[in-house]
Amino acid sequence: MDTINGQNRTDCIGYKDFPAHVGETVCIKGMIHRIREMTGFAFVILRTARETVQCVYSPDFSDYRMDESVAEGCAVKVTGKVVKDETREGRYEMQIHGIEVLSSPAEPMPLVINKKQLDNIPIDLDLNLRPVTLRNPKERAVFKIQEGIARGFREYLFSQGFTEIRTPKICAQGAEGGANIFKLDYFGKQVFLAQSPQFYKQMLVPVYERVFEVGPVFRAEHHDTSRHLNEYISMDFEMGFIDSFYDIMNMETGALKYIMELLKKDYAEELALWSAQLPEIGDIPVVKFMDAKEVITKKFKKKITDYRDFEPEEEQILGKWAKKEFGSDFLFVTHYPSEKRPFYAMDDPADPAYTLSFDLLFRGIEITTGGQRIHDYNEQVAKMRARGMDPADFESYLMAHKYGMPPHGGLGLGLERITMHLLGFKNVRYASMFPRDINRVTP
Amino acid sequence: MDTINGQNRTDCIGYKDFPAHVGETVCIKGMIHRIREMTGFAFVILRTARETVQCVYSPDFSDYRMDESVAEGCAVKVTGKVVKDETREGRYEMQIHGIEVLSSPAEPMPLVINKKQLDNIPIDLDLNLRPVTLRNPKERAVFKIQEGIARGFREYLFSQGFTEIRTPKICAQGAEGGANIFKLDYFGKQVFLAQSPQFYKQMLVPVYERVFEVGPVFRAEHHDTSRHLNEYISMDFEMGFIDSFYDIMNMETGALKYIMELLKKDYAEELALWSAQLPEIGDIPVVKFMDAKEVITKKFKKKITDYRDFEPEEEQILGKWAKKEFGSDFLFVTHYPSEKRPFYAMDDPADPAYTLSFDLLFRGIEITTGGQRIHDYNEQVAKMRARGMDPADFESYLMAHKYGMPPHGGLGLGLERITMHLLGFKNVRYASMFPRDINRVTP
Numbered sequence: 001m002d003t004i005n006g007q008n009r010t011d012c013i014g015y016k017d018f019p020a021h022v023g024e025t026v027c028i029k030g031m032i033h034r035i036r037e038m039t040g041f042a043f044v045i046l047r048t049a050r051e052t053v054q055c056v057y058s059p060d061f062s063d064y065r066m067d068e069s070v071a072e073g074c075a076v077k078v079t080g081k082v083v084k085d086e087t088r089e090g091r092y093e094m095q096i097h098g099i100e101v102l103s104s105p106a107e108p109m110p111l112v113i114n115k116k117q118l119d120n121i122p123i124d125l126d127l128n129l130r131p132v133t134l135r136n137p138k139e140r141a142v143f144k145i146q147e148g149i150a151r152g153f154r155e156y157l158f159s160q161g162f163t164e165i166r167t168p169k170i171c172a173q174g175a176e177g178g179a180n181i182f183k184l185d186y187f188g189k190q191v192f193l194a195q196s197p198q199f200y201k202q203m204l205v206p207v208y209e210r211v212f213e214v215g216p217v218f219r220a221e222h223h224d225t226s227r228h229l230n231e232y233i234s235m236d237f238e239m240g241f242i243d244s245f246y247d248i249m250n251m252e253t254g255a256l257k258y259i260m261e262l263l264k265k266d267y268a269e270e271l272a273l274w275s276a277q278l279p280e281i282g283d284i285p286v287v288k289f290m291d292a293k294e295v296i297t298k299k300f301k302k303k304i305t306d307y308r309d310f311e312p313e314e315e316q317i318l319g320k321w322a323k324k325e326f327g328s329d330f331l332f333v334t335h336y337p338s339e340k341r342p343f344y345a346m347d348d349p350a351d352p353a354y355t356l357s358f359d360l361l362f363r364g365i366e367i368t369t370g371g372q373r374i375h376d377y378n379e380q381v382a383k384m385r386a387r388g389m390d391p392a393d394f395e396s397y398l399m400a401h402k403y404g405m406p407p408h409g410g411l412g413l414g415l416e417r418i419t420m421h422l423l424g425f426k427n428v429r430y431a432s433m434f435p436r437d438i439n440r441v442t443p
Numbered sequence: 444m445d446t447i448n449g450q451n452r453t454d455c456i457g458y459k460d461f462p463a464h465v466g467e468t469v470c471i472k473g474m475i476h477r478i479r480e481m482t483g484f485a486f487v488i489l490r491t492a493r494e495t496v497q498c499v500y501s502p503d504f505s506d507y508r509m510d511e512s513v514a515e516g517c518a519v520k521v522t523g524k525v526v527k528d529e530t531r532e533g534r535y536e537m538q539i540h541g542i543e544v545l546s547s548p549a550e551p552m553p554l555v556i557n558k559k560q561l562d563n564i565p566i567d568l569d570l571n572l573r574p575v576t577l578r579n580p581k582e583r584a585v586f587k588i589q590e591g592i593a594r595g596f597r598e599y600l601f602s603q604g605f606t607e608i609r610t611p612k613i614c615a616q617g618a619e620g621g622a623n624i625f626k627l628d629y630f631g632k633q634v635f636l637a638q639s640p641q642f643y644k645q646m647l648v649p650v651y652e653r654v655f656e657v658g659p660v661f662r663a664e665h666h667d668t669s670r671h672l673n674e675y676i677s678m679d680f681e682m683g684f685i686d687s688f689y690d691i692m693n694m695e696t697g698a699l700k701y702i703m704e705l706l707k708k709d710y711a712e713e714l715a716l717w718s719a720q721l722p723e724i725g726d727i728p729v730v731k732f733m734d735a736k737e738v739i740t741k742k743f744k745k746k747i748t749d750y751r752d753f754e755p756e757e758e759q760i761l762g763k764w765a766k767k768e769f770g771s772d773f774l775f776v777t778h779y780p781s782e783k784r785p786f787y788a789m790d791d792p793a794d795p796a797y798t799l800s801f802d803l804l805f806r807g808i809e810i811t812t813g814g815q816r817i818h819d820y821n822e823q824v825a826k827m828r829a830r831g832m833d834p835a836d837f838e839s840y841l842m843a844h845k846y847g848m849p850p851h852g853g854l855g856l857g858l859e860r861i862t863m864h865l866l867g868f869k870n871v872r873y874a875s876m877f878p879r880d881i882n883r884v885t886p
Contacts, residue, residue, distance in 0.1 A: 001728050001729070001730070001769070002728070002729040003726035003727060003728055003729060003769075004689065004692045004693055004696050004726065004727045004729055004775055005693070005696065005725075005726045005727075006693055006696030006697035006699075006700050006724070006727075007693060007697070008603060008690070008693050008694060008697055009693075014604075029684045029849070030652075031649055031847060031849065048652065049604055049606070049651055049652035049653060050604075050651075072847075073846050073847030074847060075649075075683070075684065075818075075847065075848065075849030075850065102684070102849055102850055103818050103819065103847065103848065103849055103850060104819075104847065105820070105845065105846050105847030106819075106820035106821060106844070106845045106846075107820075107845050107846065109846055110846070128839070129842070130646075130839070131646040131649075131650075131839060131840075131842040131843045131846070132842055132846050134646075134647070134650045135649055135650055135846075140650050140651065143606075143608070144606060144651075147606060147607045147608075150607070150609075151607070160451060161457075161492055161493075163492070163586075163587060163590060164590045164593070164594070165586070165590075165876070166593075166659070166676050166858075166876070167876065167877060168659075168674055168877045168879055168884075169612065169659050169661075169674060170661070170673070170674050170879050170884055171884065172884045172885045182627060182628075182629070183628065184625060184627050184636075185625075185626065186625070186884060187663075187665075187881050189884070191884050193627075200876075200877065203573075203574040203577075203886070204577070204876075206474055206518075206574075206578055207574075207577045207578055207583050208492055208493075208583065208587075209491065209492035210492060215658065215659070216609070216611075216612050216658070216659070218612075218613070220630075222630075230613070231611055231612060231613050233609050240518070241472045241518065241545070246447065247451070249447045250447055250448070250449055250450060250451050250452075251449075251451060253447050253448065253449030254449035254450070254451055256449070257449050281449070282448075283446035283447065283448045284446060284447045284448075284449075285444050285445070285446055286444070286445040286446060286447055287444070326444070326446075332447055375518075375546050376546065376547075376549075377548070377549035377550075378549060396571075396573070396574060396885050396886030397574075397886070399572070399574040399575055399886070400574045401549070402548065402549045402550050403516050403548050403549075403550065403552055403553070403574070403575050403578075404474065404515075404516030404517060404518065404546065404547065404548030405518065405546065406472070406474065406518030406545055406546055407518065407545055407546060415609075433608070433609070433610065433643075433647075434610060434611045434643065436611055436613050438630050441611075441613055441614065441615045441629060441632070441634050442615045442839050443642075443646065443839030443840070443842070
C-alpha cells in the first residue's frame with residue numbers, strides 16, 4: 001500500500017539556496033525567461049517563483065549541447081555548478097551542465113515580456129494579455145506587494161484580538177444603497193451582490209467584539225473612470241467597545257505602520273523594481289471637514305461650491321497642505337456632513353448635521369471611509385425612517401441593535417486603491433490582476 | 444492640531460490578564476451574557492471577545508447598588524477586584540465595585556443563548572436568528588475554529604513559497620461546466636459567478652509557480668441537501684513543476700497536519716466546547732479508484748452499479764476500511780475515471796480512461812478533489828474538442844498553455860465541509876455563518 005506522509009521533497013534548490021552551494025553541482029527549475037546568445041556562449045535566464053536566475057551556457061562547462069528545443073517559454077530543469085557572478089557583487093549564477101525540458105510552449109510570446117519592464121503598450125492590450133504580461137517580473141511584483149498589504153492588515157488585526165470572518169456575497173439587500181448594485185436572479189427571486197460586508201460585520205460585533213474581512217465586493221459603476229472597478233477587494237474591520245471613533249483611526253494607523261514595516265522587510269525586491277517610496281507614517285494630522293474647507297478657501301483661495309463633500313481637486317489640495325504643514329503623506333478628515341454619509345453613521349451629538357466619521361487621505365486621495373455606527377435600536381430605526389427607508393426591510397440586520405450591541409465602528413479600505421497609490425499608478429486597473437469594468441469581464 | 448499615532452490605548456484589561464492582577468482593582472468590558480440572582484448576591488457573566496468572565500455582585504464588596512438598568516444584552520464596563528475563583532481551580536473572577544452601562548438592548552433575547560448550548564431548535568429558526576444565536580459561546584466557537592482552519596492552510600502554504608491570489612468572481616465563462624452556474628446581467632451582457640478559481644490559478648502558475656486562494660465560490664445547486672451550499676468558501680491551491688500528482692497530495696497532507704497542530708495550539712478552548720476529537724494524521728493510505736471498487740465488492744460484498752464514480756455509501760465503506768486496516772481517518776483515492784473528471788484533468792498515459800487525479804476522503808466523506816492538469820496546449824485543445832467544447836470560448840485561459848506552462852496540478856478544499864466533518868455536524872449549514880441555499884438568502 002502506498003502512503004503519503006506530507007513530506008515535500010524536491011531534488012532541486014531555489015536561488016536563495018545558491019550562496020550555500022557555491023562550487024557544487026545542483027539543479028534548479030523554472031521557466032525560460034530569456035536567452036541571450038553571445039559569442040561562443042549564452043545566458044539562459046530562468047524565471048522562478050520570485051527571482052530571475054542567470055544560468056550560463058558554454059561548451060567549456062560540459063559536453064551538453066543546447067539545441068533549439070530549449071526556447072523561451074519552456075519549463076526546464078537546469079543542472080549545473082553554482083558560482084559567484086563575477087560582474088555583479090553579491091549575485092550568483094549557474095554554469096549549465098544540462099537542461100531537461102519539462103514542457104514547451106505552442107507559440108512564441110505575443111509580445112516582449114523579458115525586458116526590465118513591458119513596452120509602453122495600450123492598457124487594453126496589457127489587460128487582454130494578462131496571462132502573458134503578468135510574467136514580466138515588474139508586473140507580477142505588483143500583486144506580490146498587494147499580497148503583502150493584505151497580509152499585513154490581517155496579521156496586525158490578529159495581533160489586536162480580531163476574528164477573521166467571511167460573509168456572504170449573495171444578499172437580500174444592498175448595504176450601501178444607491179443604484180450601483182448588481183442584481184442577480186436566484187431561483188426566480190431577485191437578490192444582489194454585496195456592495196460591502198457592512199451589515200454582517202456589524203452583526204458580528206456583539207459576537208466577537210472585533211472582526212475583519214478581506215474579500216471581494218461588487219459595485220455596478222456605470223462610469224468608465226481610472227479610479228473605479230466593478231469588483232474589488234475590500235479590507236474591512238469593525239470593532240466594539242470604542243470610546244470614540246478616534247479608536248478606529250488609531251487602529252487603522254497601527255495597521256498601516258505594520259503594513260509598511262512588513263513591506264520593507266519581506267517585499268523589498270518587488271518594491272525596488274518599482275522604485276517605490278514607502279511613506280513614513282508618524283503622527284497623522286486630523287482636521288475637521290469644515291476646517292478643511294476653510295483651509296482650502298483661506299490658504300488656497302479656492303471657491304467652495306459644495307459644502308457636503310470634497311471634490312477630487314480639494315482632496316489634492318489637502319494632501320499638499322498635510323505634506324507641507326505637517327510633513328505627512330496621510331491626513332485624517334473627520335466629521336463629514338450627515339447627509340452624505342450612510343444611514344448607519346452616527347451623528348455627532350454636539351452637531352447632528354455632521355457625523356462621527358472620517359476619511360483617510362493618502363497623498364491627497366481618499367483611501368478609507370470609516371466612522372462610528374449607531375448601536376441603539378431606536379436611534380437606528382428613527383434615522384432609517386427619516387431617510388424614507390422601511391426598517392422592516394432590514395429585519396435581520398436590526399436584530400443586532402434590538403438585542404444589544406456595544407458602541408462600535410469600523411472602516412473599509414480598498415486593496416487595489418492603496419496598491420495603486422503606493423506604486424503611483426494613474427489607473428486602478430493596473431492594481432487589479434484581472435480587472436472588471438463596464439466593458440471588461442475577461443480574462 | 445490633533446494627531447493620531449496608532450497607539451491603541453484601553454483603560455481596561457481582558458480575562459487573559461486576570462492572573463497578573465489578582466488583588467488589584469481593574470476594569471473589563473463585555474456584553475452581559477447572563478445574570479444569576481442568588482440569595483444576597485448575584486453572578487454577572489460577561490461575554491468578551493473569546494471568553495465568558497464571571498463577575499460577582501454583592502453589597503459586601505462596595506457601596507454600588509445594581510439596579511434593573513443592568514440587564515442581559517447590555518454592553519458594560521465592570522470595575523472591581525480580581526480574585527481567584529475558589530470553586531473552580533485555575534479560574535479567576537471579579538468582585539464588582541461598579542458597572543457602567545455603555546448600551547442597552549431594546550428587547551429581551553428572543554431565545555435563550557446563555558446556556559452551555561442552544562436548545563434543540565429547528566435549524567431554520569437557528570439560521571433566521573443568526574445575529575442572536577451566534578452569541579452563544581458554543582455557536583460562535585464553530586467559526587473561530589473555521590478561522591483557524593483557513594489560517595493554517597494559508598500559513599502552511601506561505602511557508603512553502605506560495606503566493607496568495609484574489610481572482611475575479613464575475614467571469615465570462617464557468618470553469619466547471621454543468622448547469623449549476625449563476626447567471627448575471629452585466630450592463631446588458633450575460634456573465635457568470637465563479638464556480639471555482641480554476642482558470643485563474645492555472646494562468647498564474649507560469650507567473651508565480653505556486654498560488655493559493657481562500658475565497659467564495661458560487662454553485663447554483665437546485666437540490667436542497669444537507670451537504671450543499673450555493674455559496675461557500677473554497678481553499679484552492681495550484682503548484683507548478685510537480686513530478687507527479689503525489690506532490691499535490693503531499694502538499695495537502697502537510698497542510699492538514701499543520702492545521703491540526705495550529706487548532707490544538709490556538710483553538711483548544713473552542714474545540715473543547717464541541718468535545719471535538721482532532722484526527723491524528725500519520726501516513727495516509729492511497730488506493731486506486733478501481734482497487735477501491737474491488738475492496739467494496741470483495742471485502743464488503745456490495746454490488747457495484749456505477750464504475751464511474753462512488754456513491755456516498757461506498758465512500759462510507761472506504762472510510763471504515765481505512766480506519767480499520769490502516770488506522771487512518773483519511774484515505775486518498777486516485778486515478779478516477781476520465782469521463783467524470785473535468786476537461787482540464789490530465790489523463791494517465793498508462794491508461795487514458797483514468798486520470799492523474801485524486802479525492803481525499805475524511806472519515807468516509809470526500810473533502811478534496813485534485814489532480815494534475817494538462818499543461819500542453821495541443822493536448823488541452825484536443826481534449827476540449829473531444830468533449831464538444833469550442834477552444835475559442837477559452838482563449839484567455841488557453842494563453843497560459845499556448846505560451847508555456849510547467850507540469851502542474853492543484854486542488855480545492857471546501858472550508859465549510861471540513862469544518863462540518865471535524866465537528867461532526869449532520870448539516871453543512873451549521874458550518875456556514877450565513878448559509879445560502881435554494882430557499883435562503885437571509886440573514
